[in-house]
Amino acid sequence: MKILIIDDEKNIRISLTNILEDEGYEVQSYATIKSGLAGLEESDPDVILLDVILPDGNGIEALEEIKKTMPQTPIIMISGNSNISSAVKAIKLGAFDFLEKPLSLPKIKITVKKALDFHALTLKLIRMQADSERAWRMIGQSPVMNELNKLISKVAPSNAKILIYGESGTGKELIARLIHARSSRKDKTFVKFNSAAIPRELVESELFGFEKGAFTGATSRKKGKLEEADGGTLFLDEIGDMELASQAKILRVIQEGEFERVGSNQTHRIDARIIAATNQNLPEMVQKGTFREDLYYRLNVVPIQSPPLRDRTSDIPLLINHFAYDLALELGTRIKVFQPSALQKMQRQSYPGNVRELKNIMERIYLLCDKEILEAEDIQPLLPDAGTATNDAALFWEETASFQDKKREFEIRYLGRQLERFGGNISKTAAALGLQQSNLSRKISELGLK
Ligand SMILES: Nc1ncnc2c1ncn2[C@@H]1O[C@H](COP(=O)(O)OP(=O)(O)OP(=O)(O)O)[C@@H](O)[C@H]1O
Ligand SMILES: [Mg+2]
Known part of the structure; x- marks a missing residue:
């Protein structure tokens, strides 16, 4: 931690330097505004101690000056004639x-410590904010993305x-x-609740919270995601995976804004x-009775389609650049440059897992890959279907098998690989391939796929 002192009294400079160095800080001191400002530029301190009356000017004016270039750095003013x-x-x-002179040494120590803590926290907050803004930036200039962007801006301000x-x-x-982020609630919390990600029996206690003693293990009361x-904003992710009993309860929240914690009769x-x-x-x-119709109509006020990547392949180079920059920052490496051949290769690739898959491939x-300038052949071995292409071709030209056998073979390989890609999740695979879930299930048992 670096501390910079600007004070024209030599004794003060010496005693401040001594006590602050004893605290383990790195200290630099200057007797004039001019030399202090020059020192600032070089050392980029974490805290500044600044006298008010100085031989070459007024400390308050210097404060104003410093704030312009280093708005985050805490400045502690010290003054001889309390005013x-x-x-x-x-x-x-x-x-x-x-702080007033004569300076109380314990007070100096405490104030400097507070300023340093404050500074560290401010920097952390700024970094987190920048990270989250960047992490949630929507990249895309394709017509579908422009439409989507307009729609988001239009519906965001309403409730x-x-x-x-x-x-x-x-x-x-x-x-x-x-x-x-584009609504009037932007300074309040965004809470995500994913009912597919937690065990079914915990869905309600997570969402509604619970009272002490509501069930074994409920040793104290806990607020739910709703509260x-x-x-x-409450984001109900994977709503289709919520079971019917929980659907009924969430419907009531949506209709009346009311709910009870698990183990309590009190309505919130x-x-x-x-x-x-x-x-x-x-x-x-x-239609199948696995999702409540009334809930469906309540939720489906404004439907928004999130377009698959294959409908906006022109965005792929933009996404690549975006992730290339992010990954370099995250991994502390230099940015990799994708040459036209590599971009083209990536653009022709199919992405059943959409942007998330593209991002994973970039990470890989x-x-x-050690190179910084990438051509198609550098990335080829790292793409999902690398190595299988030649086998597939051989299979294709095989002379004996009948059309029916070939078709069946293709289906087994294709569906098998796609299922693997979605971890065996039938609904996700079906959605990605544009198949009805029931059709996919039938195919799987027909083909004897596991
Ligand atoms: N247009 C985009 N610009 C930049 N990044 C994007 C874009 N679309 C998606 N991503 C990134 O891709 C990843 C997946 O996005 P997100 O989690 O929003 O998808 P999802 O549809 O909710 O997926 P899932 O169904 O798997 O939950 C995230 O890291 C996200 O930041
Ligand atoms: Mg998601």
């Missing part, structure tokens, strides 16, 4: 604190419920976060904007 109005002025101009459809990895969560989202009210997402075919589920390239 309330200059203290007030300094604080108004953004000074962290104002309308939104249902986002789309294959996995297309950016459904990203759309939900953008809607929140966390009060005033903000909340105000949260609801955005839901699914990669399943909800109308079909309604960053981790496994």
Whole structure:
């Protein structure tokens, strides 16, 4: 930690330097504004101690000057003749604190420590904000993405419920976060609840919270996701995976804004904007009776389609550049440059897992490829279907088998590989391949796939 002192009294400089160095800080001191400002540029301190009356000017003016270039760095003013109005002025101009001479050494130590903690926290916050803004930026200039962007801006400011459809990895969560970020609730929380990601028996206690003693293991009362989202946005991810009993309860929240914690009769009210997402075919589920019709109509006020990557291949180079930059930052390496041949290769690739898959492939390239300038042949071995192409070709030209046998063989290999890609999840695979789930299930048993 670096501390910079500007004070014209030599004794003060010496005693401040001594006590702060004893605390383990690196200290530099200057007797004039001019030399202090020059020192600032070089050392980029974490805290500045600044005297008010200096031989070559006024410390308050220097404060103003420093704030312009280093708005985050805390500045502690120190002054010989205590003067309330200059203290007030300094604080108004953004000074962290104002200490009077004679200086109390314990007070100096405490104030410096506080300023350093504050500075560290501010920097952390700025970094987190930048990270999250960047992490949730929607990249794309294709016509479908431009339309989507317009639609998001149009519906974001209202409180309308939104249902986002789309294959996995297309950016459904990203759309939900953008809607929140462009709404009047943007400074409140965005809470994500994914009913597919937690065991069924925990869905209600996670969502509604519970009272102490509601069930074995409930040793204290806990707020649910709903309460966390009060005033903000509640994102119900994978809503199609919620079981019917929970659907009934969430319907009541949506209709009346009311719910009870598990193990309690007391009714709570909340105000949260609801955005839901699914990669399943909800109308079909309604017909089969696995999704409540009333809930479907409540949620489906504004439907938004998250387009698959194959409908916007012109965005692939933009996405590659975006991820190339992100990954370089994240991994602390230099940015890799994709030459036209490599870009073309990537653009021709098929991405059943959409943007998420593209991102994973980029990560693989960053981790496994040492080159910085990439041509098609450098990335070829790292693409998902590498190595299988030649086998497939051999299979294709085989002379004996009948058409029916070939077709069956193709189906086994193709569906087998696609199922593998989605971890055996039938609904995700069906959605990605544009098949009805029931058709896919039938095929799987017909072909004897596991
Ligand atoms: N247009 C885009 N621009 C930049 N990044 C994107 C874009 N679309 C998706 N991504 C990134 O791809 C990843 C997957 O996006 P997201 O989680 O929003 O998809 P999803 O549709 O919710 O997927 P799943 O169904 O698997 O939950 C995220 O890392 C996201 O930041
Ligand atoms: Mg998602």
